Amino acid sequence: MDDRRSLALLTDLYQLTMAAGYWHSGLAERRACFHLSFRRAPFGGAYAIVAGLADAIDYLKRLRFGPEELSYLGSLAHPDGTPLFAPSFLDVLRDAELQLDVAAMPEGTVAFPHEPLVRVEGPLWQAQLVETALLTIINFQTLVATKASRVCRAARGPDGRPEPVLELGLRRAQGIDGGLAASRAAYVGGCAGTSNVLAGMRFGIPVRGTHAHSWVMTFPTERGAFEAYARAFPRGCVFLVDTFDTLAGVRNAVEVGRLLREEGHELVGVRLDSGDLASLSRAARAILDEGGFPDARVVASNDLDERAIDALKAEGARIDTWGVGTKLVTAFDQPALGGVYKLAALEDDTGTLSPRIKLSEEPIKTSIPARQQVRRFRDAEGRFVADAIYDLDAGFTERTLVDPTDATRVLRVPEALAHDDLLVPVVRGGAFVYEPPALDAIRARALEQLSRLPDAVLAPRDPSPYFAGLEPDLHHLRARLIEAAR
Numbered sequence: 001m002d003d004r005r006s007l008a009l010l011t012d013l014y015q016l017t018m019a020a021g022y023w024h025s026g027l028a029e030r031r032a033c034f035h036l037s038f039r040r041a042p043f044g045g046a047y048a049i050v051a052g053l054a055d056a057i058d059y060l061k062r063l064r065f066g067p068e069e070l071s072y073l074g075s076l077a078h079p080d081g082t083p084l085f086a087p088s089f090l091d092v093l094r095d096a097e098l099q100l101d102v103a104a105m106p107e108g109t110v111a112f113p114h115e116p117l118v119r120v121e122g123p124l125w126q127a128q129l130v131e132t133a134l135l136t137i138i139n140f141q142t143l144v145a146t147k148a149s150r151v152c153r154a155a156r157g158p159d160g161r162p163e164p165v166l167e168l169g170l171r172r173a174q175g176i177d178g179g180l181a182a183s184r185a186a187y188v189g190g191c192a193g194t195s196n197v198l199a200g201m202r203f204g205i206p207v208r209g210t211h212a213h214s215w216v217m218t219f220p221t222e223r224g225a226f227e228a229y230a231r232a233f234p235r236g237c238v239f240l241v242d243t244f245d246t247l248a249g250v251r252n253a254v255e256v257g258r259l260l261r262e263e264g265h266e267l268v269g270v271r272l273d274s275g276d277l278a279s280l281s282r283a284a285r286a287i288l289d290e291g292g293f294p295d296a297r298v299v300a301s302n303d304l305d306e307r308a309i310d311a312l313k314a315e316g317a318r319i320d321t322w323g324v325g326t327k328l329v330t331a332f333d334q335p336a337l338g339g340v341y342k343l344a345a346l347e348d349d350t351g352t353l354s355p356r357i358k359l360s361e362e363p364i365k366t367s368i369p370a371r372q373q374v375r376r377f378r379d380a381e382g383r384f385v386a387d388a389i390y391d392l393d394a395g396f397t398e399r400t401l402v403d404p405t406d407a408t409r410v411l412r413v414p415e416a417l418a419h420d421d422l423l424v425p426v427v428r429g430g431a432f433v434y435e436p437p438a439l440d441a442i443r444a445r446a447l448e449q450l451s452r453l454p455d456a457v458l459a460p461r462d463p464s465p466y467f468a469g470l471e472p473d474l475h476h477l478r479a480r481l482i483e484a485a486r
Contacts (some may be wrong), residue, residue: 001423007062008069008093011132016073020089028092028125030351033345033371036114036134039364042334043148046463047150047453049446050109050117051185052141053426054436059133060427062101093365099123100130100428103423105374107436108188108445110453111422112468113127114404115389116372117142119423120290123345124268131341140178141185143337147187147305147328150460154306154313164321166208169329170199177290182329188442192326204440210271214469216243226256234265238299241270241284250284251421253290269297269320277302278315285318290345294335297321305332306460342367353393357481363405369481370394377417384452386413390471401469407479411467 041047065073070093076084081285088485100122111117117138120127140430148167155163169184172181183199190369193206200207211229219225225240237260241249250270257267270288272280277300288296300312303321308323326332344367348354355369369390389404426434436446456464470478 004071005068006082008065015129015132019129020085022125023089030347032124032127033121034127034341035344035372036118036138036339036341037114037116038337038339039113040114041335042143046465048142048458049145049189050105050111051107051188052138052143054105055106056134056137060137063098070094074261100126100427104426105422110449115468116375117217135339135341138315139337139339141181143331144185145180145189148186148191148333150306151324152190154309164480166323167191167194167328168323169324169325170196172326173329185307186328190447192362195363210240213243222249223252226252230260232255234260238266238269238271238301242272242274244264244282245295246275249285250287257293267293267296269299271299273388274303278312278317326351331458344369345371359485374422375419376422376447377413385417386411388471392474396471398472400472402475404467
């Protein structure tokens with residue numbers, strides 16, 4: 001987001017009509033608390049990687065209503081032609097300054113269902129207004145970062161060391177903004193680089209690329225195409241070998257590699273983009289080794305994701321670098337995180353912040369009331385053991401945690417365990433108090449956080465759930481509100 005114009009209208013219309021309704025009802029300035037969370041971990045997994053906070057901060061910094069925005073809102077009308085928004089309400093928007101308090105989990109944090117990723121407090125109309133933008137930013141980047149982490153975990157060698165995953169999805173992404181956000185989030189999730197040059201410039205992500213089939217088709221012969229590319233880029237040759245005959249292409253790459261070596265350069269590798277990648281990679285590896293290029297890499301792409309990578313490894317594929325595009329940047333098998341933004345507390349007539357709850361016939365959709373914080377417990381080795389969602393106003397009093405969707409599931413957290421509270425202040429009274437870390441630091445945090453989770457929680461299929469429960473006081477408050485509402 002480098003356009004410095006206001007993003008105030010990056011919202012659904014009903015956020016503005018509710019804000020106007022609160023103003024007409026005399027409720028607009030009452031203090032409210034909302035939480036952004038998700039109900040189910042994506043992709044059949046057990047966790048998510050939080051991403052998008054830097055862009056959310058950028059949005060909040062540009063939350064202002066200038067003449068252009070106000071003119072547009074003033075032009076909106078009811079079906080009978082009368083103005084949708086009263087001029088006096090538009091004056092409120094024009095004169096408004098951000099008054100929110102925002103706390104959030106830092107990007108790269110491992111998070112679990114029902115935990116607040118972001119807590120927003122302040123005047124009801126402002127806390128309501130930011131809902132849509134925060135959801136679209138956090139939802140998408142968290143989803144893609146999580147997908148990337150799953151892909152990168154699948155792309156590990158037999159010794160457990162990571163094999164590079166390159167994000168190659170810009171041409172299949174959901175528009176320009178989607179492509180940029182996906183490249184950023186994929187890097188947070190563990191990808192080693194991107195083909196997206198604008199993302200490379202904007203975010204400092206390493207950029208990678210070779211050539212397309214059209215390069216090979218431009219020349220009379222494949223070998224001639226490789227030789228021409230080698231003359232242009234002798235220090236970074238990865239040849240795309242499947243334009244005509246893949247294994248013949250590998251042999252041509254070896255021959256051109258020998259010419260490169262005579263000039264003091266080395267063949268970096270070959271890329272496979274179609275066919276039976278398992279058998280072709282094994283054959284390509286053999287040709288490269290026999291040709292004297294044991295260090296040349298076999299790069300593979302072609303609709304890959306964590307499941308395809310798992311399958312290729314099970315078939316004995318000899319692939320060193322993985323190019324993943326469409327199924328990563330579109331989060332192909334689950335295109336939405338399903339994050340929600342729910343009112344948890346509202347100032348009452350006495351000036352007291354009163355908890356609020358939304359009920360549902362589905363237990364998973366019954367909201368959690370009160371101002372919340374997440375406390376993470378870790379053992380002596382630093383491994384994550386459990387999380388507690390607790391009421392900030394009541395404080396943390398007891399370590400017997402209750403599953404938010406099944407009260408029969410409880411976990412007693414030992415007293416000896418150390419802990420950290422996860423949500424950190426981002427905005428206080430409209431003032432920005434948090435400087436987002438560099439993207440490399442965010443990526444490093446994500447990798448470090450994943451290393452602290454039990455392997456069973458990280459399993460790609462049928463993972464063991466991580467216990468993220470309610471502190472007993474919050475559980476009892478929620479139960480009382482449910483009973484009272486019914």
